[in-house]
Structure formats: C-alpha cells, structure tokens
Amino acid sequence: MRFIFKTSYAQDLRLFQHGGQVFWYGLLLAALFSAPAWAGEYLMTQLVFVAIYSLVGFGLMMLTGFTGQVSLGHAAFLAVGAYTEAILAARGVPIFVSIPAAAALAAAVGVVVGLPALRLKGIYLAIATLAFNVIVEEIAARWESVTNGNAGMPVAPVTLFGHELEPDRGFYYLCLLLAVAACLACINLLRSPTGRAFVAIRDSEVSASCMGVNLAMYKTISFAFSAALTGVAGALYAHKVGFISPEQFSLLVSIELITIVILGGVGFLHGAVLGAAFVIVLPQAIAVAKDFLPPTMAPSGLQAVVFGIVLILVIIFEPMGLYGRWLKIRTWFELFPFYRRGMFRRQRTYTKTERLR
Amino acid sequence: MTDLAQLLVAGISTGCVYALVALGFVLIYKATETVNFAQGDLMMLGAFFALTSSTVFGWPYWATIVFAAAVMAVVGMTVERIVIRPVLGHPAFTVVMITIGVGYVMRGIVTMVPGWGTETYQIPTPFAEAVWTAGGVVLPVQQLAVIAMTAALCAVLYVFFRFTRIGIAMQATSQNQLAAYYMGIPVRRVNMMIWGLSAAVAAFAGILLAPVTFVHSNMGFIGLKAFPAAVVGGFGSVPGAIVGGLIIGVVEALAGYYLPEGFKDVAAYVVVLLVLMLRPSGLFGETMRKKV
Numbered sequence: 192m193r194f195i196f197k198t199s200y201a202q203d204l205r206l207f208q209h210g211g212q213v214f215w216y217g218l219l220l221a222a223l224f225s226a227p228a229w230a231g232e233y234l235m236t237q238l239v240f241v242a243i244y245s246l247v248g249f250g251l252m253m254l255t256g257f258t259g260q261v262s263l264g265h266a267a268f269l270a271v272g273a274y275t276e277a278i279l280a281a282r283g284v285p286i287f288v289s290i291p292a293a294a295a296l297a298a299a300v301g302v303v304v305g306l307p308a309l310r311l312k313g314i315y316l317a318i319a320t321l322a323f324n325v326i327v328e329e330i331a332a333r334w335e336s337v338t339n340g341n342a343g344m345p346v347a348p349v350t351l352f353g354h355e356l357e358p359d360r361g362f363y364y365l366c367l368l369l370a371v372a373a374c375l376a377c378i379n380l381l382r383s384p385t386g387r388a389f390v391a392i393r394d395s396e397v398s399a400s401c402m403g404v405n406l407a408m409y410k411t412i413s414f415a416f417s418a419a420l421t422g423v424a425g426a427l428y429a430h431k432v433g434f435i436s437p438e439q440f441s442l443l444v445s446i447e448l449i450t451i452v453i454l455g456g457v458g459f460l461h462g463a464v465l466g467a468a469f470v471i472v473l474p475q476a477i478a479v480a481k482d483f484l485p486p487t488m489a490p491s492g493l494q495a496v497v498f499g500i501v502l503i504l505v506i507i508f509e510p511m512g513l514y515g516r517w518l519k520i521r522t523w524f525e526l527f528p529f530y531r532r533g534m535f536r537r538q539r540t541y542t543k544t545e546r547l548r
Numbered sequence: 549m550t551d552l553a554q555l556l557v558a559g560i561s562t563g564c565v566y567a568l569v570a571l572g573f574v575l576i577y578k579a580t581e582t583v584n585f586a587q588g589d590l591m592m593l594g595a596f597f598a599l600t601s602s603t604v605f606g607w608p609y610w611a612t613i614v615f616a617a618a619v620m621a622v623v624g625m626t627v628e629r630i631v632i633r634p635v636l637g638h639p640a641f642t643v644v645m646i647t648i649g650v651g652y653v654m655r656g657i658v659t660m661v662p663g664w665g666t667e668t669y670q671i672p673t674p675f676a677e678a679v680w681t682a683g684g685v686v687l688p689v690q691q692l693a694v695i696a697m698t699a700a701l702c703a704v705l706y707v708f709f710r711f712t713r714i715g716i717a718m719q720a721t722s723q724n725q726l727a728a729y730y731m732g733i734p735v736r737r738v739n740m741m742i743w744g745l746s747a748a749v750a751a752f753a754g755i756l757l758a759p760v761t762f763v764h765s766n767m768g769f770i771g772l773k774a775f776p777a778a779v780v781g782g783f784g785s786v787p788g789a790i791v792g793g794l795i796i797g798v799v800e801a802l803a804g805y806y807l808p809e810g811f812k813d814v815a816a817y818v819v820v821l822l823v824l825m826l827r828p829s830g831l832f833g834e835t836m837r838k839k840v
Contacts, residue, residue: 314641315779315783317644326821449645450648502652507631507634507635507646510642
C-alpha cells in the first residue's frame with residue numbers, strides 16, 4: 192500500500208505522481224520503442240493501427256470525455272486529414288509541412304463545426320455532427336477534381352529527407368512519436384487552466400459560466416484541438432492504408448471511433464489507448480475464432496453481433512470502460528482486504544437534462 | 549407543372565416513411581429521454597418478418613402487416629426489458645451507445661438467419677405496377693397507397709393516444725414520469741409498451757418502404773434520414789415528427805430533380821443543419837428553461 196504525502200501544490204500537478212508510475216510507464220515506452228526488434232511484421236502493423244486509433248481516441252476523449260461534447264462526425268475530420276495529406280504528399284511536400292497542414296485544416300473545419308455546438312447540446316449536437324459527416328463524405332465523393340471521387344486516390348509512402356520510410360520501422364516510429372506527443376499534449380492541456388475549463392464545462396455548463404469560463408471560446412478550442420489530433424491520425428492513416436476513398440470515412444467509422452472512447456472508459460486518457468487497442472484486436476480475434484466455428488454460421492454478420500454485444504455488455508456492466516475495470520482491480524489489490532463493492536457505484540441521475548435547455 | 553405534382557406525391561410518399569420512423573424516435577424519446585439509434589434496424593427487422601410471413605407462410609398482404617407489427621412489438625418490449633431498463637438514468641449518450649449496439653446486433657443477426665442473409669428481397673404487394681392518370685399527372689398507386697396507409701395509421705394512433713386508457717397513460721408518462729408514477733401508472737411497464745408500440749410502427753414503416761428500397765440487411769440506414777425529420781419537427785413532438793418527415797421527403801425529391809447530382813443524398817442533412825442553427829428547438833419543439 193502506497194501513501195503519497197503531498198507537501199506542495201506543485202506535487203499535485205506533477206506528470207508522474209510517484210516512482211512506480213515512472214517505472215511502469217518507462218517500461219511501457221521501452222517496450223514500444225524496442226518493438227521492431229521483437230515483434231513480427233503482423234504485430235507491427237497492428238501496433239501502427241493502435242497508435243493511429245489512439246490519436247483519434249485522444250482527440251475524441253478531449254472532446255467527449257473531458258469537455259462533454261458528443262461528436263458522431265469524427266470520421267469527417269479523419270477524412271480532411273487524410274485527403275490533405277494525400278494531396279500534399281502527391282505534390283512532394285515533406286511531412287514536416289504536410290502533417291501540420293493536415294492538422295491545421297482539420298482544426299479549421301473543427302472550428303466551423305464547433306460553431307453550431309455553441310447553441311446545441313447532447314443529442315442535437317450528435318445529430319448536427321452526424322449530418323456534417325454525411326455532407327463531408329458526399330463532398331469527398333463528388334469533388335472529383337480534387338479527391339478523385341468514388342474511384343479513390345492512392346497515397347504515396349512517407350518519405351523523409353529523400354528516403355522512403357520502411358513501413359514497419361521508420362513509419363512505426365513516426366506514429367509512435369506522434370501518439371506519445373499527443374498524449375503528453377493532452378496531459379499538459381488537462382493540467383492547465385484550459386483543461387480545467389473543459390472539465391468544468393463537462394460537469395455543468397451553468398456553473399462553469401458562473402465561474403467565468405467563456406463557454407463559446409473553450410468549446411471551440413476543444414473542437415479545434417480534437418479535430419487537429421484526428422486530422423494527424425487521418426494523415427497517418429492515409430499513408431498506412433495507401434489508398435483512400437470516401438466510403439472509408441462513412442458514418443459507421445464515426446460510430447466505431449466513438450466506441451473507442453466508450454469502451455476504453457469515458458474521462459480517462461488511458462481509456463483512449465485501451466479502447467483503440469480493443470477496437471483493433473476484436474475483429475482479428477473474431478477472425479481467428481471463425482476458424483473454429485462450423486461454417487454454416489454465416490460469418491459476415493458475426494463481427495457485427497459480437498461487437499454489438501460487447502458494446503452492450505460493457506455499458507451495462509462496466510460503464511467506466513476497460514480502464515475503469517483496471518482501476519477497480521487495482522484498488523482491490525491496493526486495499527486488500529478492505530475493498531467494498533459500492534466504491535465505484537455511479538449515481539443515477541434521472542434528470543430531464545436534455546429537455547431543459 | 550405535372551412534373552411538380554408528381555415530384556410532390558413521390559416526395560410525400562417517401563416522407564411518410566421518414567415520418568413513421570421519426571415517430572418511433574419521438575415516442576421513445578418523449579417517454580424515456582432515450583434516442584433510439586436502432587430504430588432503422590427495428591424497421592429492417594420488421595420488414596424481414598413481413599417477408600417471411602408473405603413468402604414462406606404465403607399470407608396475404610394485410611395479414612403480413614399485422615404479423616410483422618405484432619412480432620416487432622414483442623421484440624421492442626424485449627429490447628427495452630433486457631438492455632434499456634438496466635441503464636435508465638445513466639448519461640444520455642451512454643444510452644444512445646447502447647441502442648447503437650442493439651442496431652449492430654440486429655444487423656448481424658439478420659445476416660446469420662438462414663433464408664434472410666445478405667441478399668435483397670421483395671415483398672409482393674397488391675398494388676404493384678398500377679398507375680392512375682389524372683389530368684396528365686401519372687401517379688403510381690404504390691405511392692398513393694403509402695400515403696393513405698400512413699394517414700390511416702396516424703388516425704389510429706391519434707385515437708389510441710386520445711381515447712384509450714393505455715394511450716393516455718403513455719402521454720402522462722412522457723410528460724412527467726414522477727407525476728405519472730404518483731397517479732398510479734406503472735411507469736416502467738408503460739415504457740416497455742411504448743418501446744413495443746414504437747417497434748410496431750417501425751415494422752409498418754419497413755413494409756411501406758420495402759417496394760422502394762427492397763428488403764435487405766442494410767435498409768435500416770434510412771433510419772438515419774429520419775433523424776433530420778425528427779429534429780426538423782422538434783424532437784419531442786409527435787405531430788412535428790410527421791410534418792418533419794414530409795418536409796424532408798419533399799425537399800429530397802425536389803433537390804433530386806432540380807439540383808445537380810449528389811444534392812439529393814445530403815439535402816436532408818443540409819436542412820437539419822439549417823434548422824439546428826436557426827431554430828434548434830425545431831418547428832414544433834417546446835422550449836423549457838433550466839432554472840438554477
């Protein structure tokens with residue numbers, strides 16, 4: 192059992208609360224940075240996808256988990272990032288320029304989408320972002336001079352100083368670096384007044400504005416930041432997949448992205464990574480499990496059924512997501528034998544919050 | 549002029565389907581504060597039950613409607629009992645995610661059932677190819693039938709909500725659960741019935757939609773167009789849902805004819821963005837202020 196004696200306020204804001212965290216996160220980083228040495232080609236591909244989805248997860252977590260603004264349109268930001276990167280890469284623009292450009296353009300679009308968010312809440316916002324997603328997908332399909340329409344466009348591999356990055360060494364490090372940087376950026380943002388304002392808005396808009404939080408400004412910042420991270424992820428995704436077309440950014444993808452946050456655990460940055468890993472691993476696990484099933488069960492629908500059931504079960508039995516489950520396990524060990532079942536019980540609200548605006 | 553009339557009829561008949569799906573959203577939203585993203589999939593499932601009863605059992609059209617609606621009512625009540633009730637009172641978006649999960653499961657199950665699968669089917673209807681001509685305007689009987697049947701259903705629902713004991717209890721529950729509970733209304737059971745009713749309406753919509761898009765496992769995505777309908781009408785208003793559905797249907801039909809290709813698919817969403825920006829409570833929405 193560990194006691195942390197806090198003797199100064201600076202201690203509260205430290206990146207790592209105690210030595211154990213330094214050790215474990217250091218170990219994780221070392222494992223990830225040495226991954227090309229011990230992981231096979233297949234595993235490397237999965238790790239790259241987990242890094243890309245984690246980037247989206249961080250973005251969505253900042254928006255949905257910490258600012259409380261629901262978005263069902265993040266695939267649109269992914270599309271903006273991916274198309275920007277594809278077009279710039281085809282012109283030979285180096286990635287130092289093109290990835291920030293993808294992030295900036297996505298952020299600009301995020302600000303535009305954030306504008307209605309200043310007036311909308313809850314489900315209305317979800318529907319507005321959903322509508323925006325459909326419109327962006329349709330623009331990508333119809334604006335053939337730029338996006339090549341439904342035929343899709345190939346994306347050149349990443350080049351750095353005239354050398355092509357190896358897909359499972361150099362590109363992996365690029366994704367990993369960006370994901371770690373994004374994670375640090377999120378942590379730092381959350382420690383700053385801006386992050387506190389986000390959380391205040393999530394918990395209660397009325398009290399946040401009474402405390403002097405400028406709702407319009409912080410919601411817009413949150414949308415822009417979230418969209419920028421998703422734009423970076425889109426740029427990496429475009430390079431990884433090597434070919435992009437509008438249907439890769441449909442509403443179903445947006446729903447998949449939001450499940451990252453829900454499955455991982457709303458309101459925890461760890462949850463974004465865990466959720467991303469889960470969303471990547473689950474289809475593979477199902478594909479493996481299929482080999483053991485009788486072929487009469489039509490496999491096409493199996494993934495949807497398992498995915499849906501997992502989603503339902505997680506929400507009913509573990510509303511805090513995968514990270515919440517880990518927290519409970521950890522607390523059980525830390526407090527052994529004094530853990531009590533009600534410790535993490537969430538209060539039900541039964542309020543009519545949506546209708547009172 | 550004849551073009552316009554034909555477009556209007558076509559738009560209204562599509563709008564009727566949107567209206568019925570939106571009606572399902574609104575019924576559930578008013579009662580349980582839950583937005584049911586699986587409404588389109590309930591519609592799809594209803595259409596598949598109708599398909600089975602008409603092709604496998606060989607029942608007549610009207611019997612298939614009653615059968616599908618009845619089966620779907622049971623499905624809707626089961627869904628409410630098993631997955632929605634345990635999470636009532638959780639944050640609204642959590643419940644939305646659970647309905648998305650339900651949608652996934654339904655879509656998956658349909659592709660796994662033998663005889664349903666991923667193929668596209670057609671439900672035979674008594675008014676397949678016939679047309680009426682009135683003053684140069686060619687009107688497919690199919691579309692007129694959809695409009696007439698929607699109107700009839702709305703009349704039945706009106707009578708149900710206005711004059712029956714259960715209907716009035718449902719209205720009370722959707723206005724104020726606590727007050728309804730104090731008046732001796734079993735709120736949970738009523739909520740379950742509302743889910744059943746909403747699923748039955750969805751089945752009806754699915755059968756009406758079947759001749760247009762045919763029956764397949766992804767037909768539920770049309771439910772996403774019913775969101776704009778519900779929002780345009782104001783999410784908490786039953787007549788609003790009907791009007792919103794008709795507006796979306798007509799706008800879509802007109803956009804498909806007068807605007808360049810591609811606008812038809814996004815017209816509904818452009819309309820909903822405009823409505824959300826200009827009048828977020830919708831045309832018929834009630835606005836209440838939160839008092840702190």
